[in-house]
Amino acid sequence: QVQLVESGGGLVQAGGSLRLSCAASGLIFRNYVMGWFRQASGKEREFVAAISWSGATTNYVSSVKGRFTISRDNAKNTNYLQMNNLRPEDTAVYYCAAANGAYSVNYLVKSDRYAYWGQGTQVTVSS
Numbered sequence: 033q034v035q036l037v038e039s040g041g042g043l044v045q046a047g048g049s050l051r052l053s054c055a056a057s058g059l060i061f062r063n064y065v066m067g068w069f070r071q072a073s074g075k076e077r078e079f080v081a082a083i084s085w086s087g088a089t090t091n092y093v094s095s096v097k098g099r100f101t102i103s104r105d106n107a108k109n110t111n112y113l114q115m116n117n118l119r120p121e122d123t124a125v126y127y128c129a130a131a132n133g134a135y136s137v138n139y140l141v142k143s144d145r146y147a148y149w150g151q152g153t154q155v156t157v158s159s
Contacts, residue, residue, distance in 0.1 A: 034056070034057070034058040034059045034148045035056070035057045035058055035150075036054055036055070036148055036149060036150035037055045037057075037150055038054050038126065038127070038128045038150045038151065038153040039052070039153060041153030041154045042156070043156045043158065044118055044155075045158050046120055046159050049114070049116045049118065051112055051115070052112065052113040052126055052128075053110055054068075054110060055109060055110050056130065059130065059148070061106055062133075063133045064085060064131060064148075065085060065131045065132070065133050065137060066082065066083050066104055066111040066128065066130055067079070067082040067128070067130075067131060067140055067146060068080040068126060068129070069126070069129060070124035070155075071152075072121075072123060079143070080093055080096060080100065080113070080126070081096065081102040081113060082102065082131075083102045083103065084137050085106075085133035087103065087104050089136075089137050091137040091138055091140075099116050099117045099118075100113060100114065100116070101113070101114040102114075111128065118155075120157045122157050123156050123157050124154075125152040125153065126154075126155050127149055127150055127152045128150040129146035129148060129150070130147060131145055131146040132147065
C-alpha cells in the first residue's frame with residue numbers, strides 16, 4: 033500500500049519560510065518523479081514543482097521560480113519543498129504526488145498524470 037505523508041505546513045508571515053516534507057512508503061521511491069501541487073480555497077489544484085527520479089531535473093510554475101526549491105533524498109524516501117519569501121497568494125493546501133519516473137518533469141504538470149497522492153498539508157501566509 034502506497035503512502036505519501038506530507039508535513040511541515042503551518043502559519044507564517046509574508047516574507048517567511050517553510051519547508052514541506054513528503055515521506056513515501058510502499059513504492060520504490062527512486063523509480064518515481066515527485067511533484068507538489070497546491071489548491072487554494074475555491075480554486076482548482078495547481079502544479080507547483082516536480083523533480084526527476086534522480087534529482088537532476090526540476091520544473092516549477094513561474095509564480096514560485098526563485099522562491100521555492102524542490103529536492104529529494106532517495107536514501108530516505110523523502111522529498112522536500114523549501115518555500116522562501118512566502119506571499120499571501122501562496123496560501124493553500126499543498127499536496128505531494130508521485131508519478132512514473134519515465135515521464136519528463138515538463139510533462140508532469142497535470143494532476144491526472146500522477147498515480148499517488150498524499151493527504152495534503154495546509155500552508156497559510158498572513159500579510
